[in-house]
Amino acid sequence: MHVPFEPPRSLSPSKVSSFRNCPLAFRFSVIEHLPDPPTVATVKGTFVHRVLELLFWNHPAGQRTLEAAHAERQVAWAELQEDPDFLFLELAESERAHFERAGEKLVENYFRLEDPNLVNAVGMEVMMEARIGDVRLRGIIDRLDRRDDGELVVIDYKTGKAPAPKYEQARLAGVHLYALLCEEMLGQRPVEVRLLHLLEPTVISATPSDQTIRSYRQKTTAIWDAIERACATGDFQPRTSGLCNYCRYQAFCPAFGGDPTQAAVVLGEPA
Numbered sequence: 001m002h003v004p005f006e007p008p009r010s011l012s013p014s015k016v017s018s019f020r021n022c023p024l025a026f027r028f029s030v031i032e033h034l035p036d037p038p039t040v041a042t043v044k045g046t047f048v049h050r051v052l053e054l055l056f057w058n059h060p061a062g063q064r065t066l067e068a069a070h071a072e073r074q075v076a077w078a079e080l081q082e083d084p085d086f087l088f089l090e091l092a093e094s095e096r097a098h099f100e101r102a103g104e105k106l107v108e109n110y111f112r113l114e115d116p117n118l119v120n121a122v123g124m125e126v127m128m129e130a131r132i133g134d135v136r137l138r139g140i141i142d143r144l145d146r147r148d149d150g151e152l153v154v155i156d157y158k159t160g161k162a163p164a165p166k167y168e169q170a171r172l173a174g175v176h177l178y179a180l181l182c183e184e185m186l187g188q189r190p191v192e193v194r195l196l197h198l199l200e201p202t203v204i205s206a207t208p209s210d211q212t213i214r215s216y217r218q219k220t221t222a223i224w225d226a227i228e229r230a231c232a233t234g235d236f237q238p239r240t241s242g243l244c245n246y247c248r249y250q251a252f253c254p255a256f257g258g259d260p261t262q263a264a265v266v267l268g269e270p271a
Contacts, residue, residue, distance in 0.1 A: 005031045005231040010129070010136040013174035016223055021243055024260060026227075027236040028249045034267045036248070038085035044099060045159040046085070048106045048198065049142060050076040052157060053124045055116060056143070064116035069107050077103075106159055109201040122146045130184035132217055135224035141178050152190040154178045162197035162204065171195060172206050176216045179208040189213065236260075 008015065008030050019026040028034045054072035055064055077100060080086045091099060110116075121143050129138035143155035156175050163171045175193035183189040194205040206212075230236050238255045250256050252263035 005234065007031075007228055007231045010138045011220070011224065011227075012137070012139045013177040014139075016177065016220060017173060019223055019227060021241065022239040022247070023226075023230055023236040024238040024253060025247055025249055027230070027260075028252070028263055031231065031236075032264055034249075034263055038088055040089060040091075040099065041160060043080075043083070043085050043089060044103055044106075045157075046083075047076055047080055047103050048159050049125075049157055050079070051103070051107050052110060052143075056119075056121045056124055061117045061119070064119075066108065066111050069111070070104070073104060073107055106198040109198045110157075110196065113196050113198070113201050113203055119143075120146050120148075122152075128178065128181035128185055130181050132180070132184070133221035133224065135220060137177065137181060137220060139174075139178060139181060141181075144182075147191075151192075152182060152186070152188055154182065154190045154193045156193075156195050158195055158197045159199060160197075162195075162200050162202050168204050169206075172204065173216070176206070176208060176212055177220065180213055180216050180220075183213060 005027070015026070015030055018030065029036055051069060051073045054075060055069050058072065059065075059068045089095075123141065123144040126141040126144050127138070128141060129136065131137070141154055142157050145153040145155060147153060154175050156178070172193065172195065175195060179190045179193050189208055192205055192207055194203060196203055238253050240255050244250055244253075244255075247253070249263060250258070252258040252260050252266070254260065
């Protein structure tokens with residue numbers, strides 16, 4: 001007999017995307033809390049986000065130069081040496097050097113996308129939370145800007161590859177949910193949501209409208225309803241896609257001949 005799963009207490013934009021991408025992987029990660037070790041890519045993203053955060057916090061407009069960013073990169077690199085996720089990677093000296101050079105290049109690419117001295121950042125790593133229907137939606141905005149005309153702009157830094165044009169709208173889902181959170185919490189809808197892809201580098205942007213905000217509100221509540229039903233029935237179906245190639249749960253996925261009940265046994269509960 002199936003014992004119902006306990007639904008999560010809240011959803012983030014990344015968790016919404018996770019369930020849409022694959023309900024079974026969502027179950028393993030969000031519901032069962034199976035270990036999800038850090039990777040070079042995730043730690044590198046955290047490192048670069050920290051550098052840009054320090055650049056904006058510690059340097060006023062007019063002093064946000066590439067040299068200042070490199071100085072803050074050294075600060076963030078020193079902090080990283082004691083970070084548990086970075087230590088978990090157990091990088092060899094050559095791998096550490098490559099990691100640092102890659103982070104340096106991403107920071108330099110940021111300056112090819114915008115002039116930080118023209119940015120009025122009113123918040124960095126801004127925690128947002130609001131109730132949307134029956135679900136509590138929460139997330140952290142990388143940067144929230146206010147333009148000269150008083151309008152808000154949501155900025156999200158990305159350190160991985162930019163999507164092909166046909167997938168751009170899907171990648172914008174997270175920042176559209178941030179726009180929804182801004183409207184709920186601040187009473188002001190951002191006039192633009194922007195993804196800064198530092199690897200290429202390239203910018204993907206969109207303008208939230210009444211229609212998009214209404215659509216993402218409906219999608220969020222519909223996904224929450226689907227999550228509650230899946231938790232009640234235990235029916236978390238796998239959804240195969242190119243993401244399967246990077247899924248650490250593939251060995252336990254029935255789409256690949258695996259047994260979902262063995263995931264918790266093999267991976268064990270996190271400490």
